[in-house]
Amino acid sequence: MVKLVDEFRKGWQGVAPPSLGLSLVFAAACIALATLARWGLAHVRPDVYFTPYFPAVFFATAFGGFRIGILTAIVGGVLGVVLNFGDTVADHARFALMALYWAVCALTIWGVEHYRTMLVEQRRIAKRLIEEEDYRKLLVDELQHRLKNKLSTVHAVLHQVLHEQPQVWSRIDPRLRSLAATDDLISRIDNTGCDIRDLLISELGPYGHVRFTLNGDRLFLPAKLAVTLSLMFHELATNAGKYGAFSSPRGLLQVSWTVNDDRLTITWDETEGPTVDKVSAPGFGTKLLKSALSAFDGKTEISYLKTGLHCIMQCRIPQKG
Structure with missing residues (x-):
């Protein structure tokens, strides 16, 4: 029956x-x-x-x-x-x-x-x-696992090679740890989201907490927006470490954010870094910064000032659920 x-x-x-x-x-x-x-x-x-x-x-x-x-x-x-x-x-x-x-x-x-x-x-x-989504998730999880293992292997090999050159290693080690932290963060927030302050600390922490200041109220970011901003913050932080404020002993970074209704505005200000004499042709990183927020009705404005890079990111915060 x-x-x-x-x-x-x-x-x-x-x-x-x-x-x-x-x-x-x-x-x-x-x-x-x-x-x-x-x-x-x-x-x-x-x-x-x-x-x-x-x-x-x-x-x-x-x-x-x-x-x-x-x-x-x-x-x-x-x-x-x-x-x-x-x-x-x-x-x-x-x-x-x-x-x-x-x-x-x-x-x-x-x-x-x-x-x-x-x-x-x-x-x-x-x-x-x-079925395709389940397969994609399985494939992404496997790729993340392999990427993490490869990054750990690279970290170990470089440490073994540069153990007698502590000055060189001290400059490489934070970058590798930042990459690993970003990968772990993206994997962790993919379905949950996170607070914008925690996101920035995770990205900027390897460069030294005295090198940056954060101004803004606690703000929880939905998962998709958090992943997008984590990629953008990582790109900006990497560039700051190569060419901007973090490449100079006196360089400083200030990140502030405000929310008006459902619009989020983030300001990235670098000071005391090297003077930007010539801007190279836009690469993948610049294209990522310019287009990443389009899915959230947003835009990114980048200016190269004498004091350092100035970037304004604006977007809509998706409603929960």
């Missing part, structure tokens, strides 16, 4: 096609209910012969398919002619109504079957997309 109920539930929801036997039983039940309704209506209108069978055809087709629908329509038409509730008898008018009834049933069956076909196709596409 439980198995039968489960098969009926799956067939009704369109998860799996029901068996022929269950479809026939369901169609017979629909016809029986329609005939009972016709008997009740006969006390008011004895000339209602076929109308109660339209719902039976609709539900039988929706549950069992067009073949079951056609069979239900034929049986309903025959019962509409043969069964008499009252003193009425079959005449030419009733046969004409039966032909009209079958024509309407044909349209009903075609429409329901068309909908069922679309539903099956949508379920197939949804299942394939879910």
